[in-house]
Amino acid sequence: MxxxxxxxxxxxxxxxxxxxxxxxxxxxxxxxxxxxxxxxxxxxxxxxxxxxxxxxxxxxxxxxxxxxxxxxxxxxxxxxxxxxxxxxxxxxxxxxxxxxxxxxxxxxxxxxxxxxxxxxxxxxxxxxxxxxxxxxxxxxxxxxxxxxxxxxxxxxxxxxxxxxxxxxxxxxxxRPRQCLSISLEMDSERALQRLVEWSQQPLPISAACHDGQRLHLRLEGGDGSVGAARDRLGGEILDGSYWADLNEQRLAFFDEDMPLWRLSVPNNASPLDVNGTRLLDWGGAQQWLKSGEEAALIRQAVSKVGGHATCYSHGLIDAPFHPLSPALLHYHRxxxxxxxxxxxxxxxxxxxxx
Structure with missing residues (x-):
């Protein structure tokens, strides 16, 4: 049509x-x-x-x-x-x-x-x-x-x-028949451990974000599987609009007047030695960082764990996307x-x- x-x-x-x-x-x-x-x-x-x-x-x-x-x-x-x-x-x-x-x-x-x-x-x-x-x-x-x-x-x-x-x-x-968001109080280290455990189990998780104090989860699927997961995990009900606000960078975290970086790292990576406030998205594989640290220092820390860093603050540095290795640059060219x-x-x- x-x-x-x-x-x-x-x-x-x-x-x-x-x-x-x-x-x-x-x-x-x-x-x-x-x-x-x-x-x-x-x-x-x-x-x-x-x-x-x-x-x-x-x-x-x-x-x-x-x-x-x-x-x-x-x-x-x-x-x-x-x-x-x-x-x-x-x-x-x-x-x-x-x-x-x-x-x-x-x-x-x-x-x-x-x-x-x-x-x-x-x-x-x-x-x-x-x-x-x-x-x-x-x-x-x-x-x-x-x-x-x-x-x-x-x-x-x-x-x-x-x-x-x-x-x-x-x-x-x-679209999934049922969608429910919950929030659990725990620190980021515990949250990442739990997410690794849960990934081995048939839980209908479709989003996971840690804001420094709480782990927010979205459960999606059939009525039975979402209900069973909710009973098992507990926690408080979270407003479902949270995910759109995270995705569109409307959360208060993004208002902070500091350069914004998107860090892509393995979800089981050891904590990064970088000053700043962070939000863990994608179950830990995507980290949003607000930091005044030098670009080189941030990229060095991220590269150590096998990740890459993109600067989301326009015009801050000349190379906002993570520099390519010589071999990758060759293929891009x-x-x-x-x-x-x-x-x-x-x-x-x-x-x-x-």
């Missing part, structure tokens, strides 16, 4: 890319600009994707939805919600008008990530305008069609550095060279070398 507000503006986007290629002009690809604070500052002519919008195809029985890049994420989620379906990776929006293209390009996932998978795991296919001035389709709408699948997945988290995503097909899932040989797409957004 088709939905209103459908506008296929791909010809105009392709023309703008070809003009930029001809004039060797860099392009700054953006939708609602809601993730502009992530990454390095990009100089270039703005390519606004919001004119190319609309849901192209959605049949709830297929568990696949296809939308153009400029479609508001809220619109896509509302359409899914009306059919009791969802995007399990819970991408944060950071703005009411955030777009589907920006969601894929940033590749950010919400509290359910360790239990359901990341944005890239739900991308089945894409249409992309490449740096050769071609509008190409990769992957497909059907889950068994894996041709070009990996290239589509590479677009997730590419921040527009590899091409203009014009359309994306996403795998969706039914080769990929960029193949898909964007003239280097016109969001140059330097991810790394100065790209």
């Amino acid at each position: 088709n939905h209103g507000k459908d506008v296929d503006d791909s010809a105009a986007l392709l023309e703008q890319v070809n003009q930029a290629l001809h004039a060797a002009t860099p392009l700054r690809i953006q939708g609602a600009n809601s993730k502009a604070f992530l990454g390095r500052i990009v100089a270039g002519e703005i390519l606004d994707t919001r004119t190319h919008r609309g849901i192209v195809h959605y049949d709830p029985t297929e568990l696949v939805i296809t939308a153009r890049c400029g479609t508001p994420l809220a619109e896509l989620l509302a359409v899914l919600d009306a059919s009791q379906q969802m995007l399990p990776c819970e991408p944060p929006a950071f703005a009411d008008d955030a777009t589907v293209g920006g969601m894929v390009a940033s590749g950010l996932s919400g509290p359910r990530r360790p239990w359901s998978g990341a944005v890239r795991d739900f991308v089945l296919g894409t249409r992309i305008i490449t740096g050769h001035g071609k509008h190409l389709r990769f992957g497909g709408e059907v889950m068994k069609n894996v041709a070009g699948y990996d290239l589509s997945r590479l677009m997730a988290g590419s921040y527009g550095a590899l091409g203009v995503i014009t359309e994306v097909s996403l795998k969706v899932l039914p 080769r990929l960029k060279q193949q898909l964007d040989p003239q280097g016109i797409f969001n140059p330097g957004r991810l790394y100065a070398e790209l």
Whole structure:
């Protein structure tokens, strides 16, 4: 079925890319600009994707939805919600008008990530305008069609550095029948131990966050399994809006006037030797850190436990994304060279070398 507000503006986007290629002009690809604070500052002519919008195809029985890049994420989620379906990776929006293209390009996932998978795991296919001035389709709408699948997945988290995503097909899932959030009083060390134990057991946990004093859990599934888990774990009932507030960084923790860092670490990592206040998300695998420490010191501590650190405070440092190893940088450069040989797409957004 088709939905209103459908506008296929791909010809105009392709023309703008070809003009930029001809004039060797860099392009700054953006939708609602809601993730502009992530990454390095990009100089270039703005390519606004919001004119190319609309849901192209959605049949709830297929568990696949296809939308153009400029479609508001809220619109896509509302359409899914009306059919009791969802995007399990819970991408944060950071703005009411955030777009589907920006969601894929940033590749950010919400509290359910360790239990359901990341944005890239739900991308089945894409249409992309490449740096050769071609509008190409990769992957497909059907889950068994894996041709070009990996290239589509590479677009997730590419921040527009590899091409203009014009359309994306996403795998969706039914919404859980029951959802209940609880809060338990315990310190972070105990919370991480319990989470490791619980991960070996059939508990319907779909989010876990520790705020320094309490462990917050979300239980999702059938009535029986959620009820049984609630009886077993105890705790106080937590307002279910907590998870959206965490995901959209509306909690009081994020108000503190200190640089914000996202630390990605193994969930069983030893405590980091870094000053600051922290919030443990993803069962400990994602840590939000508010700290005035030097970037090098934070990254050194995180690297020691096999993790990486991204600075969420715009313009604070020149390399907000964790620097790549020489081998990884080599592959990134080769990929960029193949898909964007003239280097016109969001140059330097991810790394100065790209």
